Amino acid sequence: MDITKFIINYRQPSQYIFGGENYIEIYKPVDKVFKRTQVFENTSLFDIDNYGIEEIKRELADKETGLILNSANFIFNILEFEKIPFWEGLRKDLVQWRLQKVFPEDIGLYEHDFFKLDKNKLLSILFKRALKEQLEKTFGENGIQLVYLGNSTIEIMNHLKKLKTGPDFFIEVDKSLSVVVFLNNSVPYYIRKFRSDKDVDITPEIVKTVNFVKKNYSIVPAVYTIVSNAAGFGFDAVREQLSRLEIRELNFEQKKNLLLPA
Numbered sequence: 001m002d003i004t005k006f007i008i009n010y011r012q013p014s015q016y017i018f019g020g021e022n023y024i025e026i027y028k029p030v031d032k033v034f035k036r037t038q039v040f041e042n043t044s045l046f047d048i049d050n051y052g053i054e055e056i057k058r059e060l061a062d063k064e065t066g067l068i069l070n071s072a073n074f075i076f077n078i079l080e081f082e083k084i085p086f087w088e089g090l091r092k093d094l095v096q097w098r099l100q101k102v103f104p105e106d107i108g109l110y111e112h113d114f115f116k117l118d119k120n121k122l123l124s125i126l127f128k129r130a131l132k133e134q135l136e137k138t139f140g141e142n143g144i145q146l147v148y149l150g151n152s153t154i155e156i157m158n159h160l161k162k163l164k165t166g167p168d169f170f171i172e173v174d175k176s177l178s179v180v181v182f183l184n185n186s187v188p189y190y191i192r193k194f195r196s197d198k199d200v201d202i203t204p205e206i207v208k209t210v211n212f213v214k215k216n217y218s219i220v221p222a223v224y225t226i227v228s229n230a231a232g233f234g235f236d237a238v239r240e241q242l243s244r245l246e247i248r249e250l251n252f253e254q255k256k257n258l259l260l261p262a
Helices: 050-059 088-102 129-141 152-160 199-217 236-244
Strands: 015-019 023-030 033-041 065-069 074-080 110-116 121-128 146-151 169-174 177-184 187-195 223-228
Touching: 023 050, 033 050, 065 129, 065 152, 074 088, 074 187, 088 110, 088 121, 110 129, 121 129, 121 187, 129 146, 146 152, 152 169, 152 177, 169 199, 177 199, 187 199, 199 236
Parallel strands: 015 065, 065 146, 169 223
Antiparallel strands: 015 023, 023 033, 074 121, 110 121, 169 177, 177 187
């Protein structure tokens, strides 16, 4: 799997904006490592006013910029086929046909990309075209050079696949939004999103998801990792419950900036 291009990927940016749950972060290189330099609370890129975008612009250098969004507005589907066509056109037609059977909306309203995971599976990603156009307009009208637009969950996958020994699943938490992704040899095979306003509420949801995977995929996860951008969000209950299930947490030295491109 090599998920390196989605939505916009012209070239490597000099700085990044991360659009999270009701906050926006700025990342700039400090000693050759991207570090968070500013946080704007209680705001979103999708409903920001002129004053807000001016505040953000003042924090940016006059350089090419990348934008990473959390998964709130992304739709993931892992599709399995008996055989995946070699030709790109036939492959696209097959994916569109399958999505039309399971997706209730008009796919034409979405930016759609898909990636081959293995010989039988594809990862399909949908993002509303109107949202992309809105972001491009906001950045363009304010003179911010947007050259990269990506997704946090995909960026985490790309980082983890570079580990010699990675987790069996990861838990991504951004305030009320949680994404749990199960991996087999770094290849995703099950993705679930859910919302919980309190950190204690995510524990039963994660346990329920683990049990679902055990039952339906006949795989027993043994190692996990947590990726969180949510300040003050505790995970003691999650860690305790997963420890009881004999699932251990993986911590690794490079566990920084997993939300930014690998």
